[in-house]
Amino acid sequence: MSGLTPGFRGHRRIESDRVPPGQYLTEDFPVLSAGPTPSIGTDDWTFTVVAETGERHVWDWRQFAALPQETPTADIHCVTRWSKLDTTWKGVSIDTLLAEVDTTADFAVVHTFDGYTTNMPFADITDGQAWVVTEYEGEPLAAEHGGPARFLLPHLYFWKSAKWVSAITLHDEDNPGFWERAGYHDYGDPWLEQRYQSGW
């Protein structure tokens, strides 16, 4: 692996600048799950965007695959304290999915096939910051990692990158999601260690 190359020391030093406070690096890709892994066939898969006006856009698997595809490389940070650098993905930018959507929303909620939700400001999912991805490290995304498709929002804690993604809804007001209602931070910036709700 890269850790055995002559550039090891310098490489590690630079890597440490990429690990947020309270996180450790892992080479594994731990599987976290809050329920049974759903089995979703691509024949049954759709992705939906619903604007705050009620305007809907729906893609089936074939239509989604025909959209312009991007191959983001991202460092990901799980609130359970592991971080993983240079993960590679293939999918569709949220900018592409929102191109035809008429919206002035301030917030978004990501929904999944198993009923999970997670929220974020609308400004955090545009301008090349978020994707719906269908491949990981050059392979179709495994079901345990959210396949056939997951949300990818790498600049916030990874619970925001919902597995088995089915829809994004846009809103004028904030709607805390599954973990955000239950004690986790509403925004979740790993560099500010926004793990839990603060205040009393």
Added chain:
Amino acid sequence: MNDHIDGNMLAGALWQVFRPDITAAQARCAGCGMVGPVAGLTVYADAPGTVARCVRCEQVNLQLVQSPTDLWLSTTGLSFLRFRIPGQ
């Protein structure tokens, strides 16, 4: 001279030690109405928090999130928790 009070006054202090065991409580799933002990729920612990689901309909019944200073217990997936009053 009455220099003592009765044992009921111990309740507040002893509550710290002899807490009701929540896993023995009866829980009613808000999704399907299934009633059973909390100990019978299906628990997923490999997540940012702990999630307990109904064994029949898989709806999330309980969520636990623990920070270094606080414990959040979310019960929105339950319509009730029924505890036996100790000593009755």
